[in-house]
Amino acid sequence: MHLGILSRNSSLYSTRRLMEAAEARGHTIRVVDTLRCYMNIASHKPRIHYKGEDLEDFDAVIPRIGSSITFYGASVVRQFEMMGVFSLNESVAITRSRDKLRSLQLLSRKGIGLPVTGFAHSPDDIPDLIQMVGGAPLVIKLLEGTQGIGVVLAETEKAAESVIQAFMGLKANIMVQEYIKEAGGADIRCFVIGDKVVAAMKRQAPDGEFRSNLHRGGQAELIKITPEERSTAVRAAKAMGLRVSGVDLLRSNHGPVVMEVNSSPGLEGIEKATGKDVAGLIIDYIEKNAAPYKNKTQGRG
Ligand code: ADP
Ligand code: MG
Numbered sequence: 001m002h003l004g005i006l007s008r009n010s011s012l013y014s015t016r017r018l019m020e021a022a023e024a025r026g027h028t029i030r031v032v033d034t035l036r037c038y039m040n041i042a043s044h045k046p047r048i049h050y051k052g053e054d055l056e057d058f059d060a061v062i063p064r065i066g067s068s069i070t071f072y073g074a075s076v077v078r079q080f081e082m083m084g085v086f087s088l089n090e091s092v093a094i095t096r097s098r099d100k101l102r103s104l105q106l107l108s109r110k111g112i113g114l115p116v117t118g119f120a121h122s123p124d125d126i127p128d129l130i131q132m133v134g135g136a137p138l139v140i141k142l143l144e145g146t147q148g149i150g151v152v153l154a155e156t157e158k159a160a161e162s163v164i165q166a167f168m169g170l171k172a173n174i175m176v177q178e179y180i181k182e183a184g185g186a187d188i189r190c191f192v193i194g195d196k197v198v199a200a201m202k203r204q205a206p207d208g209e210f211r212s213n214l215h216r217g218g219q220a221e222l223i224k225i226t227p228e229e230r231s232t233a234v235r236a237a238k239a240m241g242l243r244v245s246g247v248d249l250l251r252s253n254h255g256p257v258v259m260e261v262n263s264s265p266g267l268e269g270i271e272k273a274t275g276k277d278v279a280g281l282i283i284d285y286i287e288k289n290a291a292p293y294k295n296k297t298q299g300r301g
Helices: 013-024 067-082 091-097 100-109 123-132 157-169 227-240 268-274 278-289
Strands: 002-006 028-032 037-040 047-050 060-063 138-146 149-154 174-178 186-193 196-204 219-222 244-252 255-262
Touching (some): 002 067, 013 278, 047 067, 060 067, 067 091, 091 100, 091 227, 091 255, 100 138, 100 174, 100 227, 100 255, 123 157, 138 157, 149 157, 157 174, 186 268, 186 278, 196 278, 219 268, 227 255, 268 278
Parallel strands (some): 002 060
Antiparallel strands (some): 138 149, 186 196
């Protein structure tokens, strides 16, 4: 096969590993800088141009779209879909995953365990919103935050009220969430490919921190997950329409709850914590599943 990776930087760990894994299996693979793809939206022959050339045909593309370029990146992926190229994750699913609220709404429709979450527009509704999620302590999150930035723990109702007011005053979109204290500053990242969890790790926040993100100093280790956690992760990935994803769970008193589903999950943390060849498993999945015009949504919401 001839594969493309949409990535801004070929020296990133995940990009390098995917290239190695593809080449080790006898495929050719090219890194394409997402932001240098430009498009001719023609009715009969949609194409993508790249640094002055008409980009060659790929059998499949692997989108690695950073959250800072979601709009442009999803547009490029959609153009590949219009050309019939198999995209490991489809543009619509990527866009869904980047909005935490939209993601939770889609997961709730499938009855998947979630932290109790509220969303409101008017400052007048703040007191009731706080009660809706069970009162303080509670978590306040920017809908489009990443790497733990934009996630705040409010210990008291007064603190919650003023933080929510401040965000609303800035016109930032936030949601308010039940704080899963019993998770103890740890979450579980399940790496899902197709309908399987192929690797899982626990991330533990450092002392005094509740956010377990590796970018916030969290430590990763191998963990054995329960059958319920496994099925929750797989159902969450399916509800989002992602073929490859990182599903983040918290262990709550009422079972596993999904916090978010990542559409470009990093490989470094998970491969190092579990010793698994996740990049190889991704390429294996593409070998088995990629075919022209096989994308399900073709850009439809
Ligand atoms: P980001 O996209 O910035 O990673 P997350 O929603 O994943 O945002 O939150 C970051 C971290 O904060 C999580 O990995 C988890 O450790 C902690 N966290 C988030 N929401 C909750 C919650 N409702 N209860 C307890 N901890 C939470
Ligand atoms: Mg997260």
